[in-house]
Amino acid sequence: MDMNKTNSSIDENEESLVGEVLSDDEVREKKQAIAKWQHSPVGFGSYITKSNDLIQRTKYSLPRNEQKVLFMLMSKIDQKNDKDASKYYSITFNDFAKLTGVRTVDTTYALNLKETIENLENRTFWVKKEPGSKVYRSISWLQKGSEVDFDKKEIRLRFNQDIWKDIAQLTSNYTSYSIEYLLMMKSTYSMRVYEIILSYDNGNRDYGYTNGLVFQPVNDEILNKFSSKRDELTGYKYKKFNIDEFKGLLSAPTEAERESTKSKKKKDPASADKKRFDREKPLSEKYKTFTEFEKNVLKTVKKEINEMTDLWFDYAPARKRGVRKYEYLYIFIKYKTKAEMRDVRSYHDRNTHDDEIVRDFRKKKTQSAEKAAQHITEPFSTDILKMKYRKATTEIRNKADYASYEDKLTDNEKNICNDIFTYTAKILTNTNKRDQAEETLDSLNRIIHDNAGLKTWALGLCVKFTEMFEKATERKSAQYYRTVVYNDTIENSALIIAAGKQKLASLDPAGVFKFDMSVFEDV
Numbered sequence: 001m002d003m004n005k006t007n008s009s010i011d012e013n014e015e016s017l018v019g020e021v022l023s024d025d026e027v028r029e030k031k032q033a034i035a036k037w038q039h040s041p042v043g044f045g046s047y048i049t050k051s052n053d054l055i056q057r058t059k060y061s062l063p064r065n066e067q068k069v070l071f072m073l074m075s076k077i078d079q080k081n082d083k084d085a086s087k088y089y090s091i092t093f094n095d096f097a098k099l100t101g102v103r104t105v106d107t108t109y110a111l112n113l114k115e116t117i118e119n120l121e122n123r124t125f126w127v128k129k130e131p132g133s134k135v136y137r138s139i140s141w142l143q144k145g146s147e148v149d150f151d152k153k154e155i156r157l158r159f160n161q162d163i164w165k166d167i168a169q170l171t172s173n174y175t176s177y178s179i180e181y182l183l184m185m186k187s188t189y190s191m192r193v194y195e196i197i198l199s200y201d202n203g204n205r206d207y208g209y210t211n212g213l214v215f216q217p218v219n220d221e222i223l224n225k226f227s228s229k230r231d232e233l234t235g236y237k238y239k240k241f242n243i244d245e246f247k248g249l250l251s252a253p254t255e256a257e258r259e260s261t262k263s264k265k266k267k268d269p270a271s272a273d274k275k276r277f278d279r280e281k282p283l284s285e286k287y288k289t290f291t292e293f294e295k296n297v298l299k300t301v302k303k304e305i306n307e308m309t310d311l312w313f314d315y316a317p318a319r320k321r322g323v324r325k326y327e328y329l330y331i332f333i334k335y336k337t338k339a340e341m342r343d344v345r346s347y348h349d350r351n352t353h354d355d356e357i358v359r360d361f362r363k364k365k366t367q368s369a370e371k372a373a374q375h376i377t378e379p380f381s382t383d384i385l386k387m388k389y390r391k392a393t394t395e396i397r398n399k400a401d402y403a404s405y406e407d408k409l410t411d412n413e414k415n416i417c418n419d420i421f422t423y424t425a426k427i428l429t430n431t432n433k434r435d436q437a438e439e440t441l442d443s444l445n446r447i448i449h450d451n452a453g454l455k456t457w458a459l460g461l462c463v464k465f466t467e468m469f470e471k472a473t474e475r476k477s478a479q480y481y482r483t484v485v486y487n488d489t490i491e492n493s494a495l496i497i498a499a500g501k502q503k504l505a506s507l508d509p510a511g512v513f514k515f516d517m518s519v520f521e522d523v
């Protein structure tokens with residue numbers, strides 16, 4: 001089945017069906033289904049367990065690295081034996097490095113580690129005070145008092161006792177899922193959507209529900225609604241969500257929903273510290289149209305869930321007749337077969353970095369050359385967001401391997417490349433537009449991963465700017481060109497990379513610039 005075809009949309013007259021938590025009796029059978037997944041020969045990795053209340057009735061958005069640290073921490077809870085809510089759970093420095101991509105040998109490692117743990121300690125999520133209420137209260141994930149032990153090389157953290165009942169000693173109304181699926185994901189939205197889906201799924205059990213409480217088998221009525229996707233959706237299950245409510249699960253509540261907590265915040269001396277963590281707008285405000293939501297969230301979620309997990313995932317928007325705005329989101333899922341799960345296992349194996357290095361009996365490159373090649377292909381750490389823009393410019397220039405082709409460029413092209421590095425650095429270090437900076441960082445790291453560095457990206461933008469300047473009658477502002485760099489990096493990177501490859505070939509017809517892929521081969 002082709003999971004990449006354009007999604008269908010429909011008009012409909014029915015009202016939205018909002019999901020609710022299963023009863024204890026109903027979830028006992030769900031628990032048995034979950035146990036089958038955990039002991040399946042095609043499953044792998046440690047598991048996270050959360051109550052469905054914690055998954056379905058909370059609103060939050062965590063940065064990717066902090067989300068991964070939290071997942072790793074939750075996977076260490078022994079559901080049967082852990083009864084002490086004040087218990088410390090530890091993560092090794094090596095585990096932290098794997099989660100965040102920051103190497104233990106980096107000079108900034110200790111600072112990055114401390115800041116990540118401090119930030120996570122201060123993060124809160126929002127939970128409804130009671131079912132059906134629009135009043136939310138904030139709860140922190142962790143207790144204060146986290147420890148970083150440089151002798152034992154481990155981090156020790158404790159969960160907030162207010163959430164202990166939702167993550168430990170669970171016997172009903174909960175969801176368990178593999179941590180390995182999530183740790184490979186680059187999008188925090190993919191992680192969150194995956195757990196939301198499972199919390200509403202009933203495993204292989206058909207409860208006969210027709211009220212939208214859980215995922216239900218796709219029937220003829222649904223196939224007729226989405227006739228253009230009939231062949232693709234056969235064998236799937238579906239659930240219908242209100243789009244705005246679904247967006248709400250992926251971000252903090254709106255200011256109106258948090259209104260009742262304002263008076264408490266004025267009395268809270270730590271409120272100023274907490275406010276700096278609320279910089280991200282709710283998705284209902286950030287991506288107001290479905291097109292924006294699909295482009296920036298759903299497409300990535302679909303790609304990562306389909307590549308990295310035990311699910312096939314698809315979606316389609318729906319609206320009422322006579323209404324232009326899409327109001328509902330149909331989500332479709334199907335569990336993968338054993339053969340398909342072998343492909344998932346292979347994907348994880350290919351994309352998991354091995355920390356062990358054995359002797360290479362081939363002729364080695366010089367140590368400095370190997371180190372330079374490794375630096376070019378490693379992702380940026382989040383430290384670049386805190387740098388002065390001049391230092392960030394140097395980092396970007398190095399990732400683009402600029403020294404290897406600088407002497408092949410014209411003077412005009414050299415000036416353009418240096419401007420591109422500067423514009424990009426100013427985007428990444430702009431503290432007033434942190435969302436834009438983080439989006440750019442994620443996109444650059446994706447480009448580095450897919451293209452062994454930023455060389456073709458830099459040359460592609462150089463081609464674009466050269467053509468722009470040739471056609472322009474006058475130069476525009478620096479802000480305009482920064483916007484061009486941002487948009488093309490976020491939205492049109494594939495076209496930029498293609499242009500960069502052509503430019504690289506024209507600079508190096510004899511193959512001088514061929515990258516030595518042997519540094520990525522198994523030893």
